Amino acid sequence: MTVLHSFEHLRLAQAFSDYLNSKKINNIIQQSEFHHQIIIKDQAQLIQAESELVQFLANPTKSEYLSASWESGSIEKNSTSFAYADSNLLSNFKQHGGLITHSVFIICLLIYGGSELGFFNPINSIFSFFRTQPFDYLQSWRFITPAFLHFSLLHIVFNSLWWWQLGGIVEKKQGKQRLLILFLFSAIASNLAQYFLVGPYFGGLSGVVYGLVGYCWLYGLMNKGSQVHLPNSMFAFLLGWLVLGFIDILPVNVANYAHLVGLLAGLVLAAACSKLKL
Known part of the structure; x- marks a missing residue:
């Protein structure tokens, strides 16, 4: 055949x-x-x-x-x-991912829904990145939680669907621990980069999404036949979207450095896991 x-x-x-x-x-x-x-x-x-x-x-x-x-x-x-x-939409949704995929997806939706209902200020104050230095390490969750904040319907739809698609693949094929590590590593790295290079006013799961993009693409490239992979055409499309953000011609505000560093974090993790045969 x-x-x-x-x-x-x-x-x-x-x-x-x-x-x-x-x-x-x-x-x-x-x-x-x-x-x-x-x-x-x-x-x-x-x-x-x-x-x-x-x-x-x-x-x-x-x-x-x-x-x-x-x-x-x-x-x-x-x-x-x-x-x-x-x-059977709900059944398909549940089967594609696992606990980590679904939890992050639902948390993002709940926080966005709360913001739309008029609770933006209290939610933003709880989940936003640190406003000043030195960082208060008693509030270390702030290194991660900006990933849960979204500021428009397009923003959350784009991020949550890519998270569900790619995160679900990683969790189903490589386990909860791998996806959790990828989430934490890319979230912290992308949030820190956006803070130091631009400022504290940002949010969104897109740094993590680009971490998944980099991870799935390179892992599949380095491990032929792996079920964790991303087609070159799709990788090129998302890379082009990242470049357009830096050119500043997109109609929305984009956390460009979070995207870039998230992508690099995913590539680093994929290379490390491949070399260590994990």
Whole structure:
């Protein structure tokens, strides 16, 4: 069996698979964390499949591709499966991560919800970074807790979904301790960097998210076949987002140094774990 192509969207993968089936080209769809791969079962049909792929990618909305799905009944089947997935959304959420993933996710939501209900000042005063030096080490939680603060809906949606996706992978594949260490290390490092290089007025989980990005990408690169990985295309996209923040053309305020140092923290931890075979 041979991998013909990887699609990011299931609907496109299903449409092409159905079309190949209509042409009597035996194939299956194999799902990974981020892609849907078209696998050709018969090597003798590979050249024909490659030719069909070129035409499909040039115009995937042609009526003949949609007709193939209708004729195979896949549209109805997929509608049912998506409805089933929606009805089991909570179950899917729980299964993807573990205690650490879910706890951080829920804490961020609760704090954001409290802020939106008018409790911003007391919440901010409790969880924000130190305002002055020397630091009061009796309040050492402040090295970490700015990661739980978010200041807009877009801010928390972006951060929490990436945390759930990547944090869930790390926790499920490598355990709670690894994710907790990654969270604490990248949170403290990114918060300290943002404080010393910019100032004390910041918040958000994005430093930790970039820690996860760096960790998953490099760990997968150094450990071929590992289930903890991040595709190069996705890493490049998030790296580009980081660069745009430094250029200062984004429509929102961004804690650039928290992002950068969080990324570096994740890379360091991935390299250390790989070298130590952890």
